[in-house]
Amino acid sequence: MTRQTRIGLFAVSAAGLAALLLWAVAGLPDFGHYRGPYGKVLNSVAVGERHATNVVAAVTFDYRGFDTLGEEFILFASVMGVALLLRHERGERERLTTRIHSDAVRLGGAGFAAGLLALGLYVVAHGYLTPGGGFQGGVVLASAFALVYLAGDYRSYRALAPIPAIDFAEGAGAGGYAVVGVVSLLLGSAFLHNFGPLGTTGTLASAGSIPFLNIASALEVSAAFLLLFTEFLEELAVTPGDG
Amino acid sequence: MSYLPYALAVWIFAVGLYGVVTSRNLIHLVVSLTVAQSSTYVLLLSIGYVNRGTAPIFADVPKGTRAVDPVVQALTLTDVVVSVTVASLLLALALQAQKRTGKTDPDEVAAMHG
């Protein structure tokens, strides 16, 4: 099938698909007139039941905690796939040796990396009080480490984030989430049911087991992104004898 | 007018699919796939929207305030982070395919013979 034939066939079938999809979404409630009872019920009871003011975090880590476990394992599996694909052919390689020579970039990067680390920890810790959480804060933490590579050199980045430590952190995060769920089983209730003292609404010491799940997912997401960056950057290393 | 966000989601999906079909570079193909995936985020969030509703965070507003649906937001936010990882897996596959065949055009890579 030539390219022209393929594009022509695509145009016809895309028009049909678009017509079907538009007819399907025309049956939804009007924009702004959300009907479903689940969201309204959660908005009114979540703060009282779980003492967490961020209802989205309560839904992610408590009411729909099992879906988040599945998402974490998707993350784990795809990063493992990247590591499998890119790791096997490496023999003796020199590391990347380019260094940034501009003092302004190095100074700015050093300052901002520390600030980003603090911001990431803040976003993770206050995930169940204000917008934030393990997923968002985990990526901010990973970008703090990546900034060390971007504004400095590769050796500093590898010294800060060695691959065995990242592997362990990622496994600990994914396993930690499941372990918290099993602890709930051992305490006599359902898997991933909330346990622990509920505390005062609006402070860091609240919401039962949501802080633990928050920290576990932040650990896993940040380690997964660091592993991703490291695997891709390692490919840029030079084999001795080239160039 | 009230179906505009849903039509936007269908448009973004169609545009992303067009990018996948007419792509001449494997990396451009993966980015177009990401665009097609973002249409699902728009559709989910626009289903949960409530007129004159605020964000479902009750840290500083009283508890009875009208708020949008939190469940679709929970689904979307984990999806956003995970889909980037899956897209990187696709990029790693594209790099391996290019290493094996030496070509970057999806049409030519597909024409491998055993």
Next chain:
Amino acid sequence: MIPLQAAIMGLVAAGALAVVLTRDLVRLTMASSFYALLLVVLFLVFQAPDVALSELVVGAVGFPLVIVVAIVLQRGG
């Protein structure tokens, strides 16, 4: 629907088309980051700050880094 939402939706529609029609790879990275920024504003206007935070960090840091390294590797390292 308020006019702000309608305006941002129009920009997002144009942005998606712009990303798909860009052929040069380095410009594609920039276009993809800008499209992620437009999506962040859309999510904020739909009253979803958590989703906007996720999309912001992922679209500004996570995805462009991976694409740039992939581009360099594709051109031969």
